[in-house]
Amino acid sequence: MNARTKALLFGLATVAVWSTVASAFKLTLRHLDPLQLLLCACMASLLALAAILAIQGRLGGLRRVTARDMARCALLGALNPALYYIILFMAYDRLPAQEAQPLNYTWAITLSLLSVPLLGQRMGLRDGAAIAVSYAGVVVISTHGDPLSMTFSDPLGVALALGSTVIWALYWIFNTRSTLDPVTGLFLNFAFGLPLILLATLVFSELPPLAPAGLLGAAYVGIFEMGVTFAMWLTAMKYAAMPEGGGTVRVANLIFLSPFLSLVFIHFLVGEDILPSTLLGLGFIIAGNGLMQLGPRHRQESK
Template sequence: MTNQKQAMMYGLATVLLWSTVATAFKLALRDLAPMQMLLIACMASIVVMAIILKLQGRWHLVFSLSRRQYVQSVGMGLVNPCLYYFVLFGAFDRLPAQEAQPLNYTWALVLAYLSVPFLGQRLRKVDILAGLVCYAGVVVIATRGQVTSLTFSDPLGVGFALGSTLVWASYWIIATRDERDPVVGLFLNFLFGLPVIAVICGLTEGFDMPSGTSLAAAIYVGVFEMGVAFVLWSYAMKKAENTSKVSNLIFISPFLSLVFIYFILGEVILPSTYIGLVLIMGGLWLQQLKVKAREAELAREQ
């Protein structure tokens, strides 16, 4: 099997996992507060990443970093998982999954915009056009099709969803200067973020956790969305001979996610969700043209 085929398999497995997490979020939040869910998911993620590092023979790397890198782990842990997932879970707690999930996908566009001031990249006309198309989709979904009224179904929930894209994009901007092994870095971020999450959870919601479906869904999120999916996507990017083909797989995820949302959560998918999602994916596709052009340019230079 070629490296590209392996990359596509890893990518498809990741997309399948990503497609289930919106449903898992809502199942967990039926009986858990966002901070309780975050605590459970963070603990599950730490365990699964520790197992992965041990199986890969990279556990020793956890103890071989510099003092500066451990301090960096504390700072990045406050962003992800602490701030990012609290804001994201807050959005899913207030909005239907079919609304929160597509809005979160605009983080890739936010990343492109933030790369201009912080990474010195150029903003092209296609980026501006992609933004207009994407955020037209956001307005359609957030207003449930009542675009002319500009009356949002849940302004705070929409704010949380869009805020999560800003936090996540900022995290990846910071991560561009991260020299740690990716899995080791994520493991330490979560490990140092866990005490902060536990303290906040204890002071606000308490530790009286329900058992059953909500608990299982929170563990699922920690194991697969926060842990396994990250490792699989890392493998996909490492194996890929053509990264744009693998990256394009993410466009499958939000549509497949609607299938799980409909059949498992029982949400009636509104026409505005389909229209808005197509606009958001269309805008992200336009933005991807920039990446493809850069790859083609690099290929010609080689």
Template sequence: MKDDQRALLLGLCAVLLWSTAATAFKLALAELSVLQLLFVAVWVSAAALLGTLAWQGRLGLLWRELRAAPLGFLAMAALNPLLYYSVLLAAYDRLPAQQAQTINYTWAITLALLSIPVLGQRLGFRDWLAIVFGYLGVVIIATEGAPFSLAFSSGVGVTLALGSTVIWAVFWLLSARSKGDAAISLAAYFVCAAPISLVLCLLWGGGLPPSGGALASAVYVGLFEMGFTWLLWSTALRVASNVSRVGNLIFLSPMLSLVFIALILGEVIHPATLLGLALILPGIVVQQGRPAPEPPDKAPQ
């Protein structure tokens, strides 16, 4: 049953929670390694998704799907959450939160570029203009307002942040071809990723994470970046009579995120970040208006 008021409330809650993700990443990474944070967040998210499916009485469907195509789910899990979040968190570990989160919002522009060889789509003048301005925004943000100097605060961090957009876009394109239940598929990815994340953490992440505030931030990431919030957003889209009206709420996220970054992390928001974001957002709007396969219900961080 469609319920626009409920859809709007759920959508706003999801956007608010996603807006805190960049801050939670940095708080956790202050004491945890990238692989320790990945391990905790993946396991918490897997537990949250399994708990939701159990409450819905659909765990049996998940096990049937996993038995039917274990290698397919394992391959997708390697892309997301394992590779995507490893690269994204490594970018956050090297960059100010305001830079990493804003650059990551170019994933929609990256998707437009990949749709040319993968989907055979043609881009018009407006699309190319949006792409040029979007990546100009990235350069302005990464050089803190001195684009012609090409002096990045962290060249590796910027490369990782841009690389995460490529990984997410590839995952998007592959997921768009799936005809299965989105919630079941997402739970399967995290179930497959969980034991691998433990092995990675033990071998190369410095061992199991210590208790404390950073661990609490990692649990928060697992619940409100990877797990529970996705369910809120998915439900909001499902019960909305006008999906685009709810979908457009996501454009509140980058500005809200900057507010949390400033208030909680104490980062001084550089004018270049705001200018770069002003160049990136129109490109996202243009790409959102393009016809394409239905994407996974996820907001970029």
């Protein structure tokens, strides 16, 4: 297979797996609370990331990480996985998966908003329109198709879902200063985040019960949402960046398939009837993300 085909296959495989995680969150939360789910998932993710580093022959490189990079990873670990996934799983615990998943998908818009004060980037009229279109979708989904009423199905759940996008965007903005390779950095983030998650679980919850359904679900979340798919996506982008790979934008656009495919899994696995307002609102969010990608800044970055 040539690089273009490999990039496409790795990209499609990643999108397919990512599309199942919203259902996995919701199904596992039937057996574990958000903190218990995160504790088990984080441990599974650490094992998966360690295995990836071992296969790549980079596990020994952890000894050469500088104290400064270690300190940065510790701070980033407080954001992701600790704070980000606690807030995200709390949102999924309160909201139907078909609402939490599209709302979390607005993280790209949040990233663009925070890039203005934190990275000094400018926002044009196209960016402003993209933000307005995306958050119109948020209102449509959260009000179940009655945006004029401004009556949200679960105000706290909506706030948590949108708040998780702020944490995720901050994590990626601060992560731009890291000099570590992405998998090593993510492994250290999770290693430093795990004690915080354990402490939060002991204080605010209790150790998870040894229920097979909950533990298997958490392992799936940890391995595929937090671990393996990250390496798969990096591999897809690496092949796409090669001269014969077809370009990273072509592969990156595959991510727009994920939220719609996710609704299919949510319907058949979780048993939720997908509301027309969810599809309409998600359409707004995707349109806003697409409009943002067409902005001058993003066109320059893709060249």
